[in-house]
Amino acid sequence: MHNFDYARADSTRQAVSSHGPDKQAAYLAGGTTLLDLVKIDIMRPEQVVDINRLDLKRIETLNDGRTRIGALVTNTALARDERIASDYAVLSEALLSGATTQLRNKATTAGNVMQRVRCPYFRDGVSNCNKREPGSGCAAIEGHNRSVHAVLGTSEHCIATHPSDMCVAMAAIGATITVEGPEGQREIDFLDFHLLPGDTPEREHALKPGELITHVTLDAPLDNSRSHYLKLRDRASYQFALASSAVIVTLEGDTITDARVALGGVGTRPWRAHEAEAALKGQKATEATFQKAAGIAFKSATPYAHNAFKIPLGQQAIVRNLTTLTA
Amino acid sequence: MSDSIIGAGAIGSGPKRIDGQRKVTGAAPYAADHHPDNVAYGYGVFSTIASGTVAGLDLDAARQSPGVIDIFHHEHFPELHRSPSSMAQGNKVEETRLPFEDNKVYYEGQFVALVVADTFENARAAARKVGVNYKSDQAIANLDQGVTAHGTQKGQGNHERGDAAGNFDGAAHSIDVTYTTPVETHNPMEMHASVASWEGDRLTIFESSQGVVQQQGALAKIFGIPPEHIRVESPFIGSGFGAKLWMWPHAVAASAAAREIGRPVQLVVPRQQMFTTTGHRPETCQRMRLATDENGKLVSLRHESINTTSFTDQYVETCGSVTKSLYSCPNLTVSHETTQVNRGTPTSMRAPGAAPGLFALESAIDEMALEAGVDPLEFRMNNYAERDESLDLDFSSNHIREATERAAEKFGWHDRNPDVGSMRDGHEIIGYGMAACNWEALKRECEARVSLRADGTAYVTCATQDIGTGTYTIIAQTVSDLTGLPIEKITVRLGDTSYPKGPISGGSWTTATTLPAVAAATRKAIEELKGYATSGKGDFADAASDSLTFENGQLTHDGQSVDYVDVLKGQKLASADGHAHTQGADSQYSYRSFGAHFVEVRWDPGISNLRVSRVVSAIDVGRVINSMTARNQVEGAIVMGLGMAHFEATEYDARNGRPVNNNYAEYVVPVHADQPPEVDVILLDYPDLEFNEFGARGIGEIGITGMAAAVANAVYHATGKRIRDLPIFKEKLMENIPAVQSA
Missing domain, CATH: 3.30.365.10 (Aldehyde oxidase/xanthine dehydrogenase, molybdopterin binding domain)
Structure with missing residues (x-):
């Protein structure tokens, strides 16, 4: 790792000012991504701004029914929060399906949003990788691309999955990300936050240089909804999703009146499946309906040499989740 | 209390x-817990190509990095000697080439330089600043490429009796099938580490080692000093599974560096290089040809194995070691060959030879039994050997029939419906599988x-x-x-x-x-x-x-x-x-341990989820000395076998031989949540007094043998799919996977 300057911020304004608009700076929250990547020399910040003392550790219910989560709320605290567990079960379940207890105790809400890809070619520091070295190419496309590579939202420049479980649940729930930057405060729709790789896989999110996430505000829960996160992988714990689904549904009798479907492990960003949702709304909750919606969710999928199985697996994640929720 | x-x-x-x-x-205290006075810290620079040469090194930036004491490489390293690598002499090493011996690169993750600095962090920071110019050659990245490029070399442990080929053609029932197993990496929790200190020409080294005496002997040969001038200490190790049996290049590098700079040196092998420069279980390809008479009695058995080895040393994975004697068969051939690839030298990993070998043998026995129309348990009972036909000796003590029957009874084997896919529970299809396990007893x-x-x-x-x-x-x-x-x-x-x-x-x-x-x-x-x-x-x-x-x-x-x-x-x-x-054991008898695994798997085709839900194993290892630690060894080996069956594989990029998943997140071993809810270990506890006065034969390895086959056989019973290539990833069992247009 390279040595860096370290500053500890006592206020958001101070943090933003210490960071500056310089790309060679990084905010330090739980450190579970940043420190790992610094140690293996993949991220080389010159300036690290420790934000752990900021007053961003609260979960608040707003008057309009939304829930505002401070950037530094740990994954454990968020998952175990009673309001989250009851009103946003899918989020609590997603968080608890991720990583390990130790990591969840350190990892923060904003840090989870900001986590980097697990693609081995990104992390080896040697292979061609357009994220690490724009223009060098993508070693994964014709390389080993089984578990942490996507079938949705890929481009000829990058096929790495976004690894988060939490973000998949948030994509289904709907949320707003509040950021503070050199030019002040602004809000970003959660679904606009993570960018498709396209021609610029080095651009992973909508933050402008120096901006700091201060809160994630969840949309109010759907009335009378049920939700569930289903994560499929090789081993039963401590593995990134091969395919996962976050599903929220409301039912009248056996008719689906509203549905939210988001996918993990298969997309280059937390993947909201709008067209699949449209195929569910107003339909009877039957296996045929679920299968059809699942097929629609993957109709634009691109399989690669080792991950083609994610296309049927992702569909299974949708169908089983809906089956469980509507049973 | x-x-x-x-x-x-x-x-x-x-x-x-x-x-x-x-x-x-x-x-x-573990090896890297030792920080002697004035200790310096080493950090390796590891090759990023798998084959070629180091054409040049740019050390300027690294030398100016804070705290750097010295940087060793092939043009700056003391002249040492190779160890003859003899276990009998007490100086065996698996990789005989010394670090920095020349500018050649045989595998990705090979030491090409060693930075020594005042702190670990400074050493690591400087190591990352070392520029290496390589002249890269096309790497041989896997077994198939090795066989195509250079063919195979004969290995040892071969055996032939009767006429296996002549009795295969025309037999009542026969199978001819090929199994493959991937590279597996030991992944002990504690990383390899050396802390070397010299006083004059006397060396003390703290090492995470499974064999301090052999390391002492090897270091004596390498440094050309008497063994009694070397003290190797390893009071505690965070396990090894075979990776720490023989000294690896880092220990030579640390010892040499310490002597050169006149200060103690601590060197820890990073997790990524635990996949490259400290051994692994090699990739194998095993062709099995079996034939029986009309009654399901074996008349011909051939087990022909090829495993990958390095370009520097031949390591033979003796996959047929058990095949020679487990079953009675007058016509039998076991052969081992190797093929060279650009990987570090392989080494023993828990139950070397037998673990991959019994995946092939015990899967093939299952296939043979079904082909002959016989229940797999009955088939084994009909064919288990009464004496060791390869050595022409009686077994000192063999209770495999009782082990098989007791485990079968407890498991409920006889109540199963043998039809494929016939047993269901909710979303899940249940499969039952069994396999024998076996390991030699050595003293x-x-x-x-x-x-x-x-x-x-x-x-x-x-x-x-x-x-x-x-x-x-x-x-x-x-x-x-x-x-x-x-x-x-x-x-x-x-x-x-x-x-x-x-x-x-x-x-x-x-x-x-x-x-x-x-x-x-x-x-x-x-x-x-x-x-x-x-x-x-x-x-x-x-x-x-x-x-x-x-x-x-x-x-x-x-x-x-x-x-x-x-x-x-x-x-x-x-x-x-x-x-x-x-003294060691005599050769009056064939000394072996026996047992059988019974495994229940549950396959949920709706979410393509496979899990092992129940294991019953009966193990005959002679007398049990400590019932708690003995059971723990078998349970641990069962879990490791479960990992071998459906998770573990070190993947290499076929284009350049680079390991892809060389970390704890992507190299998947079982975690607590994967433990089967029921693991029932029956220890038969019959003292083998022909072997030693305690009647104990040893228990560390037998539990992993046969496990992968038992799982694969259960998977077949559940799904009708015969998986001959480990690990049993879910995609091998899934339907409707779209075809991929090759890029």
């Missing part, structure tokens, strides 16, 4: 590990020393190691059993070449090797004690030494007893000592 076991009867009971508290409280030469001390304690030393298996504890049990001293009064010291020579901790031979030596040393100490008691100044001055009995710490003669402590104190003696040197 104390779980102290006092005196006779300690053998066979289940006391907790005597080193357990030190381990869980952090008091037990080596060993020395040990025991002191019965005047303070009422015993002190035992042996330069073997406890690699987490319970060796400390069973040695204490042995001394307790013979002396009557409670276990907490017995101090056992292992893992230090200053103690009497002990064996490497491998091959499942530590128990059978060390206990007879410890027992003999204890008896000698007791004899010495009797000598003191019957000497002129003794309590039984007139008695003959052999008329005294020793029980529960008391010497007795003619109904008069005296505590051994008083014998010593009465003569102002510190201790009565015994040193013993015991």
Whole structure:
């Protein structure tokens, strides 16, 4: 790792000012991504701004029914929060399906949003990788691309999955990300936050240089909804999703009146499946309906040499989740 | 509550590990916990190509990096010698090439430079600044590429009897199938580490080692100094699974660097390079040809195996080692070949040969049984060998039929519906599978020393190691059993070449090797004690030494007893000592351990989820010395076998031979949540007194053998899919996977 300057911020304004608009700076929250990547020399910040003392550790219910989560709320605290567990079960379940207890105790809400890809070619520091070295190419496309590579939202420049479980649940729930930057405060729709790789896989999110996430505000829960996160992988714990689904549904009798479907492990960003949702709304909750919606969710999928199985697996994640929720 | 076991009867009971508290409280020192005065820290620069040469090094930036003391590489490294690598001489290494010997690169992750600095962080930072210019050659990235490029080399452990080919054609039933297993990496929790210090021409090295004596011998050859000038210490290791049996290049690099800079050097192998420069289980390809008569009796069996090895050394994975003798078959061929690839040298990993070999054999037996229309259990019962037909010897003790039947009974094998996919529970399809397990019983030469001390304690030393298996504890049990001293009064010291020579901790031979030596040393100490008691100044001055009995710490003669402590104190003696040197096993019998695994899998086709839900294993390893640690060994091996069956594979990029998933997140081993809800281990506990006085054969490895086949056989029963390529990833069982247009 390279040595860096370290500053500890006592206020958001101070943090933003210490960071500056310089790309060679990084905010330090739980450190579970940043420190790992610094140690293996993949991220080389010159300036690290420790934000752990900021007053961003609260979960608040707003008057309009939304829930505002401070950037530094740990994954454990968020998952175990009673309001989250009851009103946003899918989020609590997603968080608890991720990583390990130790990591969840350190990892923060904003840090989870900001986590980097697990693609081995990104992390080896040697292979061609357009994220690490724009223009060098993508070693994964014709390389080993089984578990942490996507079938949705890929481009000829990058096929790495976004690894988060939490973000998949948030994509289904709907949320707003509040950021503070050199030019002040602004809000970003959660679904606009993570960018498709396209021609610029080095651009992973909508933050402008120096901006700091201060809160994630969840949309109010759907009335009378049920939700569930289903994560499929090789081993039963401590593995990134091969395919996962976050599903929220409301039912009248056996008719689906509203549905939210988001996918993990298969997309280059937390993947909201709008067209699949449209195929569910107003339909009877039957296996045929679920299968059809699942097929629609993957109709634009691109399989690669080792991950083609994610296309049927992702569909299974949708169908089983809906089956469980509507049973 | 104390779980102290006092005196006779300690053998066979289940006391907790005597080193357990030190381990869980952090008091037990591991290799990298040692930071001698003035220690410097090394960090490797590792090749990023798998084949080629180092054309040039740019060291300017690294040299100017804070704290750097020196940077070693092929043009700046002392001239050393290779070890002849002989286990018999006590200097075996798996990779004979020395680090920085020349500018050649044989595998990705090979040491190409070593930065030594004042702190670990400074060494690592500087290592990342070393520029390396490579001249890269096309790498041989896997077994298929190796065979295509350079063919194969003959290996050892081959065997032929009868005419296997001649009895295959025209047999009533036959199969001809090929199995493959991937590279697996040991991944012990504790990374390899060396802390080397010189005083003049004397070297002390703390190492995470399964074999301090062999490392001492190898370092002596490499540095050209007498073995007695080298002390290797490894009192605790965070396991090894075979990766730490033989010294690897880092230990040579650390020792040489320490001598050159005149300061102690600590060098830890990073996790990524634990996949490259410290061994692995090689990739195998095994062709199995089996044939039976119309009654399902084997008439021909061929097991032909190829495994990958490095370009620097030949390592043979003896996949057919069990095939030679498990089943009765007059016409049998076992052959081993290797092919060279650009990977580091492979090494033994828990049950080398047998683990991949029994995946192939016990899967093939299942296929053969079904082909012949016989229940797989009945097929085995009909074909298990009565004696070792490869050695033409009787087995010393073999209860495989009882093991198979008892496990089958407990598992409920006979109640199963044998039709594929016929057993269901909700979303899940249940499959039952079984496999035999088998491992040779070995016993080596060993020395040990025991002191019965005047303070009422015993002190035992042996330069073997406890690699987490319970060796400390069973040695204490042995001394307790013979002396009557409670276990907490017995101090056992292992893992230090200053103690009497002990064996490497491998091959499942530590128990059978060390206990007879410890027992003999204890008896000698007791004899010495009797000598003191019957000497002129003794309590039984007139008695003959052999008329005294020793029980529960008391010497007795003619109904008069005296505590051994008083014998010593009465003569102002510190201790009565015994040193013993015991020999390896004879060859009167074929000594082997046996067993059977029964496995229930559940396949949920709706979410493509496979899990192992139940395991019943019956194991015949002779007498069980410690019921708790023995069971723990089998349970651990079952879990490791489960990982082998459906998770573990070190993947290499076929284009350049680079390991892809060389970390703990993407190299998938089972976690707690993968443990089957029911694991039932039956230990038969029949003493094998032909083998040694304790009747114990060793238990570390047998549990992993056959597990992958039992899982694969159960998967077949559930799904109808015969998976011949490990691991059993879910995509191998899924339907409707879209075809991929090759790019």
